[in-house]
Amino acid sequence: xxxxxxxARFQLRHLAGSPAAVQVCVTAPLLTVVFLSISxxxxxxxxxxxxxxxxTLMSLWLLALHAAGELIxxxxxxxxxxxxxxxPARLGTxxxxxxxxxxxIGVVSFAESWxxxxxxxxxxxxxxxxxxxxxCLLATVWAAAGTASILSPxxxxxxxxxxxxxxxxxxFYLLGGVLVPVTFLPGWVQPVSRAVFLSWSADLxxxxxxxxxxxxxxxRLAVILALGSxxxxxxxxxxxxxxxxxxxxxxxxQA
Amino acid sequence: xxxxxALPAHVVRHSAANAFADMRAIYTWRTWxxxxxxxxxxxxxxxxxxxxxxxxxxxxxxxVIGNALMTCVIESLTVVASTTWERxxxxxxxxxxxxxxxxxxxxxxxxxxxxSGTGTSLVALFLLGPFFGVTWRPExxxxxxxxxxxxxxxxxxxxxxxxxxxLNAGRLRNVVPGVTALLMMAFCGVQVPIGYWPSWIGRIxxxxxxxxxxxxxxALTEDASSGYVFARAALGLLVGVFWLVMxxxxxxxxxxxxxxxxxxDFDP
Numbered sequence: 128x129x130x131x132x133x134x135a136r137f138q139l140r141h142l143a144g145s146p147a148a149v150q151v152c153v154t155a156p157l158l159t160v161v162f163l164s165i166s167x168x169x170x171x172x173x174x175x176x177x178x179x180x181x182x183t184l185m186s187l188w189l190l191a192l193h194a195a196g197e198l199i200x201x202x203x204x205x206x207x208x209x210x211x212x213x214x215p216a217r218l219g220t221x222x223x224x225x226x227x228x229x230x231x232i233g234v235v236s237f238a239e240s241w242x243x244x245x246x247x248x249x250x251x252x253x254x255x256x257x258x259x260x261x262x263c264l265l266a267t268v269w270a271a272a273g274t275a276s277i278l279s280p281x282x283x284x285x286x287x288x289x290x291x292x293x294x295x296x297x298x299f300y301l302l303g304g305v306l307v308p309v310t311f312l313p314g315w316v317q318p319v320s321r322a323v324f325l326s327w328s329a330d331l332x333x334x335x336x337x338x339x340x341x342x343x344x345x346x347r348l349a350v351i352l353a354l355g356s357x358x359x360x361x362x363x364x365x366x367x368x369x370x371x372x373x374x375x376x377x378x379x380x381q382a
Numbered sequence: 383x384x385x386x387x388a389l390p391a392h393v394v395r396h397s398a399a400n401a402f403a404d405m406r407a408i409y410t411w412r413t414w415x416x417x418x419x420x421x422x423x424x425x426x427x428x429x430x431x432x433x434x435x436x437x438x439x440x441x442x443x444x445x446v447i448g449n450a451l452m453t454c455v456i457e458s459l460t461v462v463a464s465t466t467w468e469r470x471x472x473x474x475x476x477x478x479x480x481x482x483x484x485x486x487x488x489x490x491x492x493x494x495x496x497x498s499g500t501g502t503s504l505v506a507l508f509l510l511g512p513f514f515g516v517t518w519r520p521e522x523x524x525x526x527x528x529x530x531x532x533x534x535x536x537x538x539x540x541x542x543x544x545x546x547x548x549l550n551a552g553r554l555r556n557v558v559p560g561v562t563a564l565l566m567m568a569f570c571g572v573q574v575p576i577g578y579w580p581s582w583i584g585r586i587x588x589x590x591x592x593x594x595x596x597x598x599x600x601a602l603t604e605d606a607s608s609g610y611v612f613a614r615a616a617l618g619l620l621v622g623v624f625w626l627v628m629x630x631x632x633x634x635x636x637x638x639x640x641x642x643x644x645x646x647d648f649d650p
Contacts, residue, residue: 146554146557157564157568158564161573164574165429165441168573168575168578169436169441290409293418293421294418296421296425297425298424301427306428307431311434312431
């Protein structure tokens with residue numbers, strides 16, 4: 128745990144004022160404005176929570192993807208990747224600590240989106256279930272970091288995997304129902320969507336902002352955490368295998 | 383006159399060869415088609431689905447046209463990031479010293495983006511659009527394609543101007559195009575008509591080529607007179623040329639200042 132916290136603290140210092148963090152903080156309220164303008168123009172003021180939930184989840188996923196891509200690339204560019212791997216500290220714990228720290232910054236976008244909805248459109252959303260919202264955001268940070276960690280090994284093998292990083296944004300938002308609930312997607316897509324943590328996070332966050340009682344909150348949180356943990360387990364297993372391979376071949380530092 | 387244009391055209395052509403070499407290094411046809419194109423079509427679908435849920439098929443049609451054209455805008459604005467690659471590669475000082483005008487070099491240097499963006503928008507409009515209720519009359523297709531090309535080109539010129547500003551603030555190279563694209567998406571008639579916003583926002587939107595060219599495209603799909611479509615397209619083109627001139631002035635001023643202060647190679 129100490130190693131996890133140290134890695135997270137290091138990453139937060141490293142990240143302060145980074146372009147990725149700035150980008151997410153600037154784009155989240157703009158996305159809220161875009162989504163709210165569409166629903167407001169159509170006279171659907173009841174859908175305001177959608178416009179706050181979607182930018183939040185988009186920011187979290189974007190930052191997780193960014194962390195998965197940049198973590199290895201940056202270490203390689205700085206010439207510190209070999210040192211990181213040779214150190215006795217568990218690499219998996221360091222990677223997850225750093226990825227969670229990056230992703231956690233996305234939580235700021237929730238506050239920004241909420242403020243944008245209030246300041247620009249006068250929609251000050253209430254928090255009828257604050258505990259559910261906070262717990263869901265924290266679970267989503269873990270799930271986003273865990274799922275994106277699957278990509279980290281790819282960046283060790285092929286730096287050109289950046290194309291994949293760029294590609295996994297909107298298809299994932301669509302599949303995860305971050306803006307439009309999964310129930311509006313074609314029937315054959317829905318089972319696939321349910322395997323994506325974003326669909327559970329989006330539904331629970333929207334319910335958390337709705338005055339109606341939230342059903343099965345604990346079970347739904349458990350699903351988000353389980354999906355994130357499964358992603359983390361797969362990601363770390365792949366990372367170990369890939370690192371063993373590049374160490375055997377002596378190609379670790381090759382970009 | 384032709385002789386005076388021959389040299390810049392030569393510079394643009396050689397610079398564009400670099401641009402397409404970059405494109406080949408980044409994408410194969412497979413990663414472009416199944417990766418990039420798929421991502422952009424997903425983005426269009428993402429916004430259109432919201433329109434369908436909140437307002438029904440009619441607004442979905444409005445959204446698909448706006449967001450399909452928006453894809454070429456997003457790609458063309460990548461010029462802001464790729465122009466800064468010259469500084470990273472250490473070639474900016476050579477460009478500053480070379481007798482070729484920097485504007486022509488930079489005009490060709492990122493041409494892969496508007497070309498790729500045009501392809502993306504055409505697929506989104508003509509292949510994805512019909513799934514969401516957009517219908518095209520055969521005689522409208524070449525005009526719509528031309529409007530896409532003009533939008534990509536006009537936005538590219540606007541992006542070049544932003545690139546000249548961002549050359550000295552390389553850390554913002556991805557932030558500026560991202561934010562600019564979102565502002566255009568919000569206020570240039572992509573998601574909701576410009577009239578939805580206060581009038582002062584509409585006046586600012588008028589200095590963006592997308593505003594006029596998207597208006598022309600919508601007018602085309604609504605069977606407006608060809609004179610009206612032509613007038614709006616010409617206005618969009620004119621705004622694009624204005625930004626090219628501004629980009630020229632900005633590049634010249636930037637490199638002139640850099641040469642005088644000896645800071646061409648530094649990101650202040």
